[in-house]
Amino acid sequence: AQRVTQPEKLLSVFKGAPVELKCNYSYSGSPELFWYVQYSRQRLQLLLRHISRESIKGFTADLNKGETSFHLKKPFAQEEDSAMYYCALNGDDKIIFGKGTRLHILP
């Protein structure tokens, strides 16, 4: 069965400090993994996907198949990063999400 786990419901980080949002997954095949972000009063939107291996808004995420993890990282947090972040897995044609982590950047 597919499963996505985000262990932290809330993460508070000071501006300028590093950020790491954790995501672990369970899937028997080869998954497609994504991070989505939901800013206040906006719709969910894609932040990045593992296959593109790119940095978006300073965020990166590396797929670690050994640890079945896809943690989201940013070296220096900015106030505009405050949002809800969801890790997602696309396997067997359906996209499932973790419960989300609310990132709160402290001034």
Next chain:
Amino acid sequence: DAGVIQSPRHEVTEMGQEVTLRCKPISGHNSLFWYRQTMMRGLELLIYFNNNVPIDDSGMPEDRFSAKMPNASFSTLKIQPSEPRDSAVYFCASSLNQGAEAFFGQGTRLTVV
């Protein structure tokens, strides 16, 4: 393209009433997903369609919930009868093909009193 369009944006209804949520996916996308968002459970996948055919409805919580996709440009999620515990934000999303990202609508905030 205006993106995924959901209506209504807000719905307040009394317990026992029928509720119908509507979704227009992005033109050309062949997968459509319905999700429910709550504080406790986050984003739950209720049902998804591929080429207008329901593929997996295992996430639909009860028989009171039903979804249809009569054509490639329209889908509905119906709750009958509605209950207070159905209060949540319901999102519709569409994607182009397997492995592609999902594009979300603005959501419908449902309140059942």
